[in-house]
Amino acid sequence: MASLRLRHLHVEFPIYQGNRSLKTLLLAASLPGNLARDAADRINVRALNDLTIDIEDGDRVGLIGNNGTGKTTLLKVLAGVYGPTHGRFHSTGSISSLLDVTVGLNNDATGRENIILRGMYMNVHPREMRRHVDDVAAFTELGPYLDMPVRTYSAGMQIRLAFAVSTCIPREILLMDEWISAGDSRFLERAHKRMTDLIGNSNIMVLASHSLPLLRQWCNRGIFLQQGRAVVDGDIEEAIAAYQAASSERGAPAAGA
Numbered sequence: 001m002a003s004l005r006l007r008h009l010h011v012e013f014p015i016y017q018g019n020r021s022l023k024t025l026l027l028a029a030s031l032p033g034n035l036a037r038d039a040a041d042r043i044n045v046r047a048l049n050d051l052t053i054d055i056e057d058g059d060r061v062g063l064i065g066n067n068g069t070g071k072t073t074l075l076k077v078l079a080g081v082y083g084p085t086h087g088r089f090h091s092t093g094s095i096s097s098l099l100d101v102t103v104g105l106n107n108d109a110t111g112r113e114n115i116i117l118r119g120m121y122m123n124v125h126p127r128e129m130r131r132h133v134d135d136v137a138a139f140t141e142l143g144p145y146l147d148m149p150v151r152t153y154s155a156g157m158q159i160r161l162a163f164a165v166s167t168c169i170p171r172e173i174l175l176m177d178e179w180i181s182a183g184d185s186r187f188l189e190r191a192h193k194r195m196t197d198l199i200g201n202s203n204i205m206v207l208a209s210h211s212l213p214l215l216r217q218w219c220n221r222g223i224f225l226q227q228g229r230a231v232v233d234g235d236i237e238e239a240i241a242a243y244q245a246a247s248s249e250r251g252a253p254a255a256g257a
Contacts, residue, residue, distance in 0.1 A: 002093030002172040002203035004055040004078055009087035011073055011228075012044035044085075047073040049228035051087070055204055062219035062236055063208035064243045070228040071208040075099055075175050078206060093172035093203060096122070098180070101162040107151040111142055111161050114150055118165040132168040139164040139190065160187055167194050174202040178209050212240055 048070050055061055063071040076082045077089055079097035104121035105114050115136050119129030137146055140160045150158060163180060180191050199205050199218060209215055215222065215236060222239025224232040224246075232242040 001057050003057070003091070004053070004173065004204065004206075005088075005090045006051045006053045006077075006084075007088045009048060009051045009077065009084045009089055010046065011048040011070075011077060011082055012046050012085040014044050046228050048077065048084075051228075051230055053223065053230060053233065055206065057203045059204050059221050060199070060219045061204075061206045062215035062222045062239065063206065063225060064215065064222055064239050065225035066247075069225040071225055072099070072177055073228075074225070075177055075206065075208055078173075079175050091173070095173040095175065096166065096169070096171035096198070096202075097175040098163075098166055099175065099177045101166050101180075102158055105150055105158060105162055108149055110149055111140075111146040111153070112137075114161065115165050118162065122166070122169075124169060128169075132165075135168050136161070136164045139168075139194075156187075163191060167198055170198060170201045172203040174198055174205045176205070176207045176209075179207075179211070179214055215240065 051074070063074060065071055073082060075097070076099065077084065078091065079095060079099060080091075081097075081099075083089075104118045106117055109117060112133065115133055116126045116129050119126060119132075140146070140157075142157060142161065145153065145157065150161070153161070159180075180188070180195065205218065207215065207218060219236045222232070222234065222236040223230050224239040224242045226246065231246075232239045
């Protein structure tokens, strides 16, 4: 059984060393909601603030909120990229994270070598990754470019390679920051089909997106974040309604509505 559990989790990033400059004091005064001082007298940005969340088998979770509310930071905690400053996080089950698919590509290595290297970045043994080389080659349609250095690739070719490697092995938990939208129409069609299959075969999916139709299509649960806090955690429509109401109060239309 796959699960993701957060208990009173905080993530903070120090942005200033301890000093009493006028600029520092004004900054602290202007953003009281997500700034704090730590024991070393540094000003910290609170990216996530006291999150207690359980995500279980069958959950398809949409993370909703404006930019800077903590969606990507939360995904990176779930992926193991960031550790909590305070609190606890525990996961059960294998994880596939599509946060920045090109992270881990070595520009001086060939595409074929990058399949193995990217697999190591994903904690997959090279022996297992070699069994997927043919699948990656077929999906990317890179042909002889697969044996050329990645620095010779166009941006679209890099995305095709990275996406194919990142999605060649089904995992129990799927983490996504927005839906893949780069590439030509043929690639996007194949990528959409693969994503559909991955979601269908996963136990848990967590998707951060500004597209409300996309969240409605794929998610049964929504978490609405404001200043790093989970303001609403419930049915996807409940979370979307809270997000739209908050946007209306600020006088701005909800993104992706």
